Amino acid sequence: MNKQRQHLQKYLVLGFMFFSPFSVAETIQGIHFVHKDWELACDNTGTCRAAGYQADDHLDRPVSVLLQRAAGSNPPVTARLKIDSDHLPAQRKNVNVSMLGRSYGTVAIHEQTGEGTLSGQQTQALLRAVQGSAPIIFTADQVEWALSTEGASAVLLKMDDFQKRIGTASALLRKGKLSNAGVLKIQPLPLIQIKGYSRGIAKRLDVNTAPAKQLAEQLKKSVNKDQCWTLYEQNYLPDDQMAIYPLNRNHVVVEAPCWRGAYNYGYGYWVMDKALKQTRQLVTASGSSFSEGQIFASQKGRGIADCGSQEEWAWNGSRFVQTYRAMQAQCKGFAGGAWQMPIFISKVHAAQ
Known part of the structure; x- marks a missing residue:
């Protein structure tokens, strides 16, 4: 089992801490959706993961962000950054983040995996920035990576739709005054x-x-x-x-x-x-x-x-x-x- 898979299972086990006694029950049907430079996968627990990448004309500088959100009333959105470690400058352990025409500090990058976690403030800024047309820029020394926003709004809207958030205060897009009581509930991880x-x-x-x-x-x-x-x-x-x-x-x-x-x-x-x-x-x-x-x-x-x-x-x-x-x-x-x-x-x- 690779490290990504181990991280995924650890997240789910810690997040739910309980399991269904029914081995094949599946009350939620997962989905997969792709639009331009973004894609979405939502699983049978109600958790959704939206991944964005660079545009195809920047394939020499691979970069990706993963936005993850569980089902439920109003759980936070987490954001992780990944840059191919072979493209990082030697000894560089963090990258600068520029969104919406301003700097949002740095993200610490693991030297071997090329992964880093955005802060809550950076994540909220990212959610606003991906709904625009300007790319999100990450830099280290003189190297630059440009995260595309093409397709992000469609993917986030699909996430809200899957989790039944459209029109509620917890929606990422199309917020409204509807109660969060009707949003998709977290389902137990099947055992x-x-x-x-x-x-x-x-x-x-x-x-x-x-x-x-x-x-x-x-x-x-x-x-x-x-x-x-x-x-x-x-x-x-x-x-x-x-x-x-x-x-x-x-x-x-x-x-x-x-x-x-x-x-x-x-x-x-x-x-x-x-x-x-x-x-x-x-x-x-x-x-x-x-x-x-x-x-x-x-x-x-x-x-x-x-x-x-x-x-x-x-x-x-x-x-x-x-x-x-x-x-x-x-x-x-x-x-x-x-x-x-x-x-x-x-x-x-x-x-x-």
Whole structure:
């Protein structure tokens, strides 16, 4: 798990301090929205994250700001800044902030992560500045980064709409006199237990052997050619294999190549009976790996405006249920994306 993901889970655990006893209940459907140089992701707890970047003609100076706000009556908006650490001047640990034609002090930047946290005053000024047309300027020595405001108003309005704040005093845009009583309430972070999983040694099959071909015929009954064309066409690479992972006394997880492209590959993951005669569940045809009762999928985009997505599932004793889903639409010069932008998040742990 990377540091961004650890920070995200720590924030949610400290923010809610309680969990739902229902493993798959989801009363809020998360959303993802993109407009110009900004994007928005709101998750199943009601928390929204809005990320802004530099314009495309300034890709040589990557910069991003993440505005985050939980659901509820009137929680504060927090703001974090990220600058590619490779572009920071040597020994420089802070950057100057200029907004609305005036200076707003400095932001301390972590030397390794390139991240910093804006103060409350800086955050409030940023919320006003992003609704204008002038870029927000960060400087260190003679180096300058320009945060675009294009798309910010649409994204913040979408955030207010999702959290049911439009027309209330807590709205970021379109404030009004309506009570905050009707705004979206914080939802508990779902607790998902990994149950009934038993570790074991995986069995691997060369895709061109008779057992693998027989297994492929069984798998095709639950997946179509568009989802898993490699399995149908048997257009395998020389090192391709199928893997059979023990799951518990009666079930296994089968992994088979499904598709590949210039930037990505996808494996299919199925729950089958131990005899490989019946398919219990097709979890995904775009997975990446299986480990410790969990299936992971990470897909990359191919351009500056198409970054990637992540999904995860965990075995709850009877089936795999989704535990995480995130999308980053705009990497904008940040390898792997500047921020985690989840649509669904949960707390996963192994049952004792």
